[in-house]
Amino acid sequence: MADVSIRDVAAHAGVSVSTVSNALNRPETVSRRAIGRVLTAIDELGYVPNVAARQLRAGRSNSFGLAVINITNPFFSEVTLGAEEAAEKDGYSILVGNSYDSLDRQNRHLELFELQRVDGVLIAPLEDQPESIERFRNRGVPVVLVDRRDRTGNFSSVWLDDAEGGRLAVNHLVQGGARHVAFMGGPLTVRQMSDRLDGARAAAEAAGVRLTEFGTDTLNPGLGRELGERIVRMPESERPDAIFAANDVLALGVLQSLIGGGLRIPDDIAIIGYDDIEFAAAAIVPLSSVHQPAYDMGAKAAELLMRQLAEPDERFSAQFEPVLTIRASTRS
């Protein structure tokens, strides 16, 4: 049951090695009869091509690397699914590297992609201009920024105007009567976060509304819960009457604390998240959120990568629109 190679198949089918290869890769150049024999030989021997050899010869791996900030966040796992399915259509497979919010791990995954000679890289980067990305550019490996706008002209990108998203969120809160909005999220080294904050600031200023910032190092429900408790403990006079959480995972934690602390949503305090993950609609008080088309963004990113592969000198970008999704956690 050792490895069976193309040579074994050739022998068993009574044809040459090249014919086996051709039967598999350019069947139009091979007679029906030969194809048939090759196919049954493959079947009988249980032949599986060796991608390492193919890749070595071809100089291409037919795979992409996707580095993702934190796949536990359903937003990113949707992005991943979209990218995988789009890539698969064109015969590419995707190596997923989950950074778990750690820059270190992100870099390690990028190194791995380099070793594997992936044909392209999709990355939702943890910091603004990781030099590790440059390495790919220098090697001529196309890179697509996912969920992040390229400002250098060096990369293709799939993005969504997060500042606009921040504005939408805060405007909506203001329309619902908010006078004092809390922004929660971070770290601000992640561009999405700072953009959402910028948008929130702009909207708050335009409306003449107070904005208090609660910076965080990362985004998870536990942290949200802590922040929520801080809000609950605040004297009523100081307490914001609305919260914009930079992501749903955080928002859900906050929401739980607020309710646990006896605050009524949205009457005492309104809350809106970002991403519109499935969990948001299912929350105790269904969570308003700024929707991002995660699956489509992932799929589009893979498509742009393949397009850039075809036209190496071009850069492509696709902008998606944030859409307000109003549920019970805010007044409309």
Added chain:
Amino acid sequence: MADVSIRDVAAHAGVSVSTVSNALNRPETVSRRAIGRVLTAIDELGYVPNVAARQLRAGRSNSFGLAVINITNPFFSEVTLGAEEAAEKDGYSILVGNSYDSLDRQNRHLELFELQRVDGVLIAPLEDQPESIERFRNRGVPVVLVDRRDRTGNFSSVWLDDAEGGRLAVNHLVQGGARHVAFMGGPLTVRQMSDRLDGARAAAEAAGVRLTEFGTDTLNPGLGRELGERIVRMPESERPDAIFAANDVLALGVLQSLIGGGLRIPDDIAIIGYDDIEFAAAAIVPLSSVHQPAYDMGAKAAELLMRQLAEPDERFSAQFEPVLTIRASTRS
């Protein structure tokens, strides 16, 4: 900026190709001087070894495949992290295939692993005896079942007695005064689910307590929320006074509906989950749960795989203990 090969490094360093290879892989056989020159050459040229070539020559890929049921579930993403870090210590990297609860996708990922010639497979299988696993066994590629006991003697495995976990959960509910327990979870084709149910049944029977089963096709918060609403709508006489949800992700959805429906936890109805994910402690009512040491299980699985690689004829198994973690959602 085209690809630079070991040949270029050799020329640049003024040594032979073999010396470069030796400097990298068995430095003890090469003089310090030569090593130095090779290293600087590598640095100056930006050489990155080609794994495809290395793999082709070596016949091994130095990588494992890990097929996981649904990585959005923090339990599995912890398992993945554990496996990745354990494997990395020994120079292996891990290809992660997320099945998103789909058998089809799981099989596609397994095929990919086969093409890539992974040196071993870690799998949290979606069904009991996928024939796709057999293929690896036939090829002599070691397979470790993750979060699932092997009953055939063919595979190494890392597991936890889920029946015992189910018993623990229901016993705990009963001790808290429950007379009518609801079990929620599925599908029962996934062994973990049926084992948890079996344990629950046994405990309920032993205690003379009624057990109602709510079968599901999958486990997500939205589904939990639906089930919770069904509970809320039940006439009080029919309504269970305790719930055992087969996993925390489901439990959290259920919990939200219960609270939204005005039931008091745990007075009107107690609820316990399974996995003890981080989110559980942070829930609106902190969720009691059956703890599984996810990270350790992942790490152990990778270790067993490497051990089986060293001793191909042996099979190893590691059993972990489910531990009751009591929080506010149940009476103690």
Added chain:
DNA sequence: CATAGTGACTGAAACGTTTTACCTAAAACG
């Protein structure tokens, strides 16, 4: 009937490593 063209097939080179077997010079030994 000679030539060109075509369809089906094949041998061999090449991809970038690692490793085996071999070589040489210097050191150690008696």
Added chain:
DNA sequence: CGTTTTAGGTAAAACGTTTCAGTCACTATG
């Protein structure tokens, strides 16, 4: 001083593919 050992280095084969440049037997063309 002659022989053996050792340290350091190298050429070449091999891993399993794909593809280029032929080869060969027909068929179509004039």
